[in-house]
Amino acid sequence: MSLDISTLLLISIGYLLCLFAIAYLTEQNLLPQKLIQHPLLHTLALGVYASAWTFYGAFGVAAEFGYTYLLSYLGATAAFLLSPLILIPILRITHSYQLSSLADLFAFRFRSGGVGTLTTVLMLIATLPLLAIQIQAVTDSVHMFNDSVSANRIAIIFCGIISLFAILFGARHPSLRSKHRGLMVAIALESLVKLIALLAVAFYAYFIVLGGPSGLSEWLTLNPDVLQSMQQQPKSSSWRTLLLTFFAATLVMPHMFYMAFSENASERSLYTATWLLPLFLMLLALTVPPILWAGIKLGVIDSPEYVVLMLGQAVGLNWLSVIAFIGGLSAASGVIIVATVALSSMLQNHIVLPLVRIPDSMRLYTWLLWLRRLIIIMVMLGAYLVYSIIANRFQLSHLGIIAFIAFLQFLPGLLVTLYWQGASRFGFLLGLCSGVLSWFASMLLPTLFYGQPAIDQQILESWYLYAILSLTLNVALVVIGSLLLPPDADESEAAAACILNTLHRPPGFSQDIESADEFYHRLTPRLGAQSARREVNRALQEIALTPTMQLRPLDGLRLRNQLENNLSGLLGPVEAAALLRPTPVGGRGGFRAREIHLLEEQLENYNERLSGLAAELDQIRRYHRITLQRLPIGVCTLDAKQRILFWNRELERHTGISPDESIGARLSQLPEPWASLLGDFADLPDLHQAASSLQLKGMTRWFSLHKARLDEVSDNGMILLVEDDTEHQIISNRLSHSERLASIGRFAAGVAHEIGNPVTGIACLAQNLKLETDEPEILETGDQIVAQTHRISRIVQSLVRFAHTGQHDSVQHHEAVSLHDCAQEAVELIRLNHRNADLEISNEIAQDTYTSGDPQQLQQVFVNLLNNAYDASPEGGRIILACEENINSICITITDEGSGISEEHLHRLFEPFFTTKEPGKGTGLGLALVYNIITEHYGSIELISPANKKQNKGTQVVITLPRLPDADTLSKDGDNTVTGPSL
Template identity: 55%
Template sequence: MSIYLLATLSITYLLLLFLAAYASERGILPQRLVQNPIIHSLSLGVYASAWTFYGAFGMAAETGFSYLVSYLGATATFILAPLILIPLLRITRSYQLSSVADLFAFRFRSAFIGSLITLFILIASMPLLAIQIQAFVESVHVIDSSVPRHKIAAAFCLIIALFSILYGARHASLRSRHDGLVVAIALESIVKLTAILTLTLFAFIWIHGGFSGLSEWLSQHPEALQNMKQPPESGSWRTLFIVFFAAAFITPHMFHLLFGENATEKSLTLSMIIMPVFLLIMALCVPILLWASQRLGTLGHPDFILLGIGNQLNQQWFGAITFIGGLSAASGITIVATVALASMMQNHLLLPIIRLPDSIRMYKWLLWIRRSLILFVMLGSYTAYVYLDHHYELSYLGLITFIGFVQFLPGVLATLYWQRASRIGFLSGLIAGAAFWFFTILLPVLLPDASLITRDLLDKWYLFALLSLLINTLTMILVSFVVPADAEEQDTALSCVLNALPRPSSFSSDHETLEDIAQRLSSRLGKASAEGD
């Protein structure tokens, strides 16, 4: 397959996304379709990034069925939506909060916290975005190695930046919904799922020969099944589960789609069914395709065995479908994360320090600031890709990012369920956990001789991840008891808890007494906390 065909496929696919977004924004598509909860639920399939589409095969080849943890962790998030996602939606909707930085700045009454969170998220997101660029570049290079990698990466970044500007920075208000963006990302999820299913069905029927052929091959090659059944290390598996549980709603792209682009609880309720099914289908495809590559004797890196199968069979259509599926996985998360990061940077880093013009021109300035920030984020992502390229596997780069984001989990749970968490306690815990993550996991990657150091750390990453989370949580709890929340923080904490409660329970009766309210809150806060305020 030539580079010209790949370019044609890429442009055609991205043009299709552009047309879908354009039709949504211009009202060509009916509103009942554009704002349908199913569309929003499908857009959450952006969780399955290039790390999942390609990296799951590398992880399965190395650790067997342990690859399932990335799917199971996210599935748990959506199953537990009534306890986590829906309460967060009520809070963000009530107080017009569109990002993790907004949430913590509001809960702990501190603009400084919003700025600090934004900086931390920006740093943690760079490896994640670099993964998407690396996956796209390598997918092109596996098929046609004639074009320099840096040119492919630059073209990808420019196109993604253009799309992000056109459909992620059309409104000055950070709370305006981007229907075109949501529809485009939902379409990407459908394309991604269709691609992996098509490849799996072909492998199952024509390579394996159906159930009988696959069973016969597995009986003749017991090591293939045995490798998949290798027992996972309990410590690493549990840590990964927590990491992916948090990644499904704390990462900037997921938080943006879950809460920034969502206005109804119905969408999240529907996602409790759609997302687990979506993830289950993708997870079940992995071993069938992995065994197909082993059956064919496919050479190359395990992350890109799908492209290797296409080359081995000399089937251009197989490689083309794989390429489009990988492009949809990489572009979707990059677009949404870039838009989310630009909005956070504008709100928490630039607006507090710059002086805007008069109100008539202010909105144009805001739009151009956000568009410039989108370009800045893509430039940072490209720089991270150039620095990290060819040094680490997709799976390890992904873990670096996800372990960074899990540092926000204690703060989110405290916002929902622990009214006594204080500003100083949250800050102390976050700084302690993030510092441990930086020095034990991220810094070794950035050092010049990192290739030597990280080999020794790979076996200990789960210990460092668990310790960082433990240090974060314990520090927040201990410092919150030593330096309790002030009156303003306590009022906000109570507001968060009240808004997280179901509306019918909290507000349906016109004759509720204070005792009734305290009784309802006691199940969530405990009797002492409920009656204390």
């Protein structure tokens, strides 16, 4: 049976076009996002591991070594079962630093572009034989259907078609950084096709050819040698080596690394693959024995690798052969497409870009896109050349083992990246080079250039010894080289980041970036003006900054990290770091103060990912940080340049400045009054500063300051403590006020005692005038003197009462007081003290307005209030005293046309000793005395300013007093004395 070559070509192109259509629909968001982002899809994409070697070569291994073929599946299974220890940490590193290949990972870990270049070259050498196997598998399978066309021609046609589809899948879009979701979906579909194809052929072989369970049992009984060959015992060393080889290949092969990490969106996918991919591989492995035994039964076992194809030919079923062919095409094309895309990225970032300068006349993204396409074609050309050398000279299984042993040489470097901080660049290079050279000299070189049967047989029989030798040499030289030349500071930082499960530690370089334009100018010579501006704006958008804003040190550090991550995916991590790295300042190993906050932010995201000592240290750090955050005192930590490193919640509550606004800023950049308060104190040699008063939101608050110098660290930082002393100061002021009132009381008592006798003498002399003369004028003068002596006595008593505020006599003797007369007398007294003839005082209080009270005290109220209004009024101004009577109360208003009182002072005017007048012109006791008197008269007082809202000037005092209900019938000549308030 044969199929026309054009038919096979149409089947191949049609199948690949279907895959591309699926990829295109994915990229156009025409497929459900829930399906695309499902972990199952990513797990199926990891099925790219099952290459043509697995699809075809496993049958050759089973025919020759029996159940040893299972080791290829078990090796991959072991790798995914150990995902939490290996795959998950690698995923975190690659996602944190935008690493897309093993070369990127090693270049980042060992801080060397040379490491990335060497890894790329060696990975290319190891991968080309694997790609050649895929080409050979497809070529041989087509040639088995129709041998009218030469194998070389078939290989050329296949390489051309695959090159085109590799470009369409991996180098079609200008944004080379974006994840190829379409490619991932297409590869997942290919894995499903491989599985379905093998299951379909195995189903036919088991139930039709072998006759089901009973038929198979009977046939194996008749052919015991078949079962014995499957159960043959391999050499103990060989099967362990083979298991380790497949384990390593699963981790480091470019197509597996690309699918596992570059195209993976979350850790959830890898955790799902931990159990789902082994299930997928187990199903593939279960198909091998029935298909192989069916081929033996049908006598089509001449080429055991292709028994899955020959089975359909043996029974004359074209559809069965086509299904097997499509499955093999899926296995081969998937590996080639993904591997060439992954290798093109590695070669671009680590071989071409470090050597070639981007032409100024070319657009960056277009240039890189065509460069990627050219690299894909060159890789396919290299794979074809290797195929042309080894074509039909080796079995797929033999050549595959040789290729996988090459991948084994990268395993020591990967493990030390994750678990040994002491590994150095020199040790890694020494071990990798020695291992690859040993493999090349003992296995690849004889295979490619000699090929005599004797040498071939020797290699096949002793391959595991060569593998052990090369790996042992690799590991030994990694250890020895690292001990002889330990890692430098940069390597140690990168190693710590990897060992701490991708803790993103900022680069240890000091830089003062004021604006995004500095990054733009730094990138322009390498990327071009347009591309540089586009990259900077993209990074600014991702960290929520604007191009025009001035960058704080922390913002500059964040922008640099974001740019480096973005450019790592475009140019490679080494090139990106070289573009953005400033000149080191202050040597290595210093305390990078401005990076602490960023490091703390990153640590907050990794508490559940750390383990062992790192987890314990992180718990201690978190405990201390929470302690500082919850201290009932403001804490601020500074570096040597007074940049803020830590700003706790209490300080945020005091200042209203959040940590995001303060971290990274200098003290001088804080809003006032904090910039002056903290900045001046930080510059002083004193370690303590007594309570300083600040006006905050119209209120006076007091803060005590303390500091401690951090001389033990290299940056000589400082800790500032800000203690809120407001409550203590208020209590202290109240105590002082009470002491002053007590002093005034004692002083008033002494004044009363000292003044009482002379005043009594004056009153007696004035009263004696009635006995010495009958002249009316002298008698009137005597009455006035007596009245003034009474007034003096009452003033002294008022001072004593003010000093004993709240301590009243059990019985107060009030009388009916005419508010009009009381106010008018106060007006006359004010006019005697103020000679401003232009100021008009209008007393509009009705004559019949009475209240119950002490006329002397009420007169003192009017005197004090009018005196304040007089002082505040401009020349030619007017003061109006008005009154409004209600049923039980009287509302008196005193309104002036002065400048008014500021809002921040209104609520403090009745406090003792508070005054807005200049020193020497006010004691601050007048309004406090007024308030005390009004309160004793069961009234209230309120100040409104500005009184005139339109002109925004003037002050109005509103006094409310009880109204005498029988005021209309009162007679001044009668006994109007009342006891207590008359309400």
